[in-house]
Each structure stands twice: as structure tokens, then as C-alpha cells.
Amino acid sequence: MTVPGCIAEHHPLSAYAAIGIGGRARYFAAVASMHDLQQAASFARERQLPVYVLGRGSNVLIQDDVVQGVVVVLSGAFKEMSFQPGIGTVTTGAGVPLIKLGAALARRGYAGCAYMGVIPGSVGGAVRMNAGTGPEQEIACHLMRVRVFDPVRIEESWLEKGQLQFSYRQSILSRMPRIVLEAIFRLPDQPESVQGQALADIKALFARRRAVQPHSRQTFGSTFKNPAAEHAAGWYLERAGMKGMRCGGAMVSPEHANWIINTGCARSDEVKELIEKCQARVLEKFSIVLEREVVYVPEDMGTALNPR
Numbered sequence: 280m281t282v283p284g285c286i287a288e289h290h291p292l293s294a295y296a297a298i299g300i301g302g303r304a305r306y307f308a309a310v311a312s313m314h315d316l317q318q319a320a321s322f323a324r325e326r327q328l329p330v331y332v333l334g335r336g337s338n339v340l341i342q343d344d345v346v347q348g349v350v351v352v353l354s355g356a357f358k359e360m361s362f363q364p365g366i367g368t369v370t371t372g373a374g375v376p377l378i379k380l381g382a383a384l385a386r387r388g389y390a391g392c393a394y395m396g397v398i399p400g401s402v403g404g405a406v407r408m409n410a411g412t413g414p415e416q417e418i419a420c421h422l423m424r425v426r427v428f429d430p431v432r433i434e435e436s437w438l439e440k441g442q443l444q445f446s447y448r449q450s451i452l453s454r455m456p457r458i459v460l461e462a463i464f465r466l467p468d469q470p471e472s473v474q475g476q477a478l479a480d481i482k483a484l485f486a487r488r489r490a491v492q493p494h495s496r497q498t499f500g501s502t503f504k505n506p507a508a509e510h511a512a513g514w515y516l517e518r519a520g521m522k523g524m525r526c527g528g529a530m531v532s533p534e535h536a537n538w539i540i541n542t543g544c545a546r547s548d549e550v551k552e553l554i555e556k557c558q559a560r561v562l563e564k565f566s567i568v569l570e571r572e573v574v575y576v577p578e579d580m581g582t583a584l585n586p587r
């Protein structure tokens with residue numbers, strides 16, 4: 280099979296990761312339609328290559344060297360959104376930025392989804408990660424169902440919320456070879472009565488986060504999940520002395536100990552070394568195991584999307 284037009288070879292990936300780190304994709308496809316996606320998946324199957332999907336790259340650490348596979352990013356038709364107020368739903372393509380969905384809901388007066396307006400991922404990535412800002416403020420609370428694509432069998436199907444097995448920053452999609460194409464969310468009950476309250480909620484949440492989190496920095500947000508313990512991950516990391524700790528160009532943010540930032544020239548290996556140091560220090564000092572939230576590409580995705 281010749282290389283289809285939608286596929287580029289040896290494509291640089293650092294621009295597709297919020298932390299600005301990453302090598303090259305052996306094959307890369309920014310797919311604008313189902314036809315493109317099917318072509319990319321057929322190409323991968325033909326060559327026995329895994330397919331990896333990236334959203335807005337806000338929670339990934341991509342390896343420094345060549346990612347051997349077909350890296351797919353959803354664009355075009357996968358960025359559409361429509362409201363069905365009559366039946367109380369909103370339908371979005373998986374490539375739609377979650378912030379755009381949150382803002383669209385708020386502009387229509389739907390309260391209770393402010394968290395969507397501040398998380399910098401795509402709808403597809405947010406479903407996979409069950410993104411959120413706290414209990415009752417996460418994707419699992421509002422999602423009804425998703426349309427998914429199996430890149431191995433090259434077929435589409437629907438998964439209901441119950442089948443997605445959501446838990447804290449996780450879903451069955453961490454273990455299942457499926458690409459989210461489209462999501463249907465239940466609209467919050469009634470538009471709120473106070474004009475502009477929903478938009479004000481997003482602004483307030485945004486302001487609260489800016490006060491404690493680094494901004495205008497290259498980062499993937501929280502490095503670790505909060506442990507099932509008394510305090511959040513950042514509390515333990517700070518008291519383990521990690522703020523400002525560096526490995527090459529990677530540094531634990533001096534503002535928030537659970538965030539790692541790229542100071543400009545960090546390599547993926549340096550970030551991984553720093554992550555391991557964080558885990559070791561917290562284990563040593565508090566006997567607490569910190570589990571990574573950030574997804575390593577391709578290590579954390581390989582088996583799920585590998586057709587072999």
C-alpha cells in the first residue's frame with residue numbers, strides 16, 4: 280500500500296504536546312473525516328503498526344525518539360458541536376476543545392459545568408481521562424454515550440456511560456483499543472436564571488487556579504493523581520522538598536509541587552527521571568505511592584492500540 284495523502288512521514292510531535300517535548304512520528308495523520316481515519320487505520324493494519332491518538336496533548340509526555348506507529352490527531356469534521364435542547368443533549372466531535380464546550384454551555388446559561396471551561400484538553404481526551412476538577416465536577420457526571428472507532432477492526436460502535444467504567448482520572452479507554460469520535464452529553468436541568476452566572480463561574484474558577492498554578496508555562500498539569508490519603512499529591516511533594524528540583528531542563532514548579540515544567544530545552548528522559556525522583560522521595564518520607572496521571576507516549580498506549 281502506498282502512503283495515503285493524509286499521512287505524513289517522520290512528523291515532529293513536540294508541537295502536539297503542551298509541555299513542548301517529543302520526537303517524531305514515523306507516520307502522522309491529521310484526519311479531517313471518517314474516510315481519512317479509515318485510510319490511516321487500514322494503512323496501519325497493512326503494516327502491522329499501532330495507531331496512537333492524541334487530543335490536545337495536554338496530558339502526555341511523548342518520548343524523545345521516533346514513535347513507531349501511526350499517530351492520529353482529529354480535526355475537520357471531528358470538531359463540530361450541536362445542541363439538541365428539545366431532548367436535553369449536546370453532541371460534540373471528539374476534537375472539540377473542552378474549554379469551547381464549557382463556554383458554549385455557559386453562554387446558553389447552563390450552570391454546573393464550569394470545570395469544562397478551564398481544562399485545556401479535547402472532548403476525546405477528557406472522556407479517556409475522566410477529566411475534572413473535583414467530585415461531581417468531572418466528565419462522568421455529564422456524559423451519556425460516545426461513538427468510538429476500533430482501529431484494529433476498522434469499525435464504529437457506541438459505548439454507553441456505564442460501559443466506560445469511569446473512575447478517578449480513568450476510564451475503560453485506558454485499556455481498550457478505541458478512538459472516541461463523538462460524545463453526547465446530558466444538558467444540565469434548566470438554564471440558570473441569573474444572567475451570566477455560568478460564565479462568571481468559569482471566570483472565578485479560572486482566577487482561583489491562576490492564583491495557585493503556574494501559567495504561561497509549558498506543562499502537562501498535574502503529574503500525579505491525588506493519593507487516597509489525607510492530603511493532595513502536591514502537599515506531600517512540597518514537604519518532600521521537590522519544589523524547584525531539576526533534572527536537566529525539567530523542573531518541579533516552584534509554585535505548585537505537582538506540576539513539572541519544561542524550562543525550554545527539557546528532554547522526555549529528564550522529565551521521567553524527575554518523576555521517578557518525586558515518587559521515590561514521597562515514598563521514602565511518607566510511605567505513600569504516587570501514581571502518575573500523565574500518559575507516556577507510546578509506553579502507556581502501546582498494547583491497547585497494537586494490532587499484533
Ligand SMILES: Cc1cc2nc3c(=O)[nH]c(=O)nc-3n(C[C@H](O)[C@H](O)[C@H](O)COP(=O)(O)OP(=O)(O)OC[C@H]3O[C@@H](n4cnc5c(N)ncnc54)[C@H](O)[C@@H]3O)c2cc1C
Binds near residue numbers: 335401410457498580
Ligand atoms: C494547564 C493544565 C491544566 C490542567 N488541568 C486539569 C484539570 O483541572 N483536571 C484534569 O482532569 N486534567 C487537567 N489537565 C490535564 C488534561 O487537560 C486532561 O487530562 C485532558 O483531558 C487531556 O485531554 P487531551 O485532549 O489534551 O488529551 P491528550 O493529552 O492528547 O491525551 C491524553 C490521553 O487521552 C487519549 N486520547 C486523546 N484523544 C482521544 C480520543 N479522541 N479517543 C481516545 N483517546 C484519546 C490519548 O491517547 C492519551 O492516552 C490539565 C493540563 C494542563 C496542561
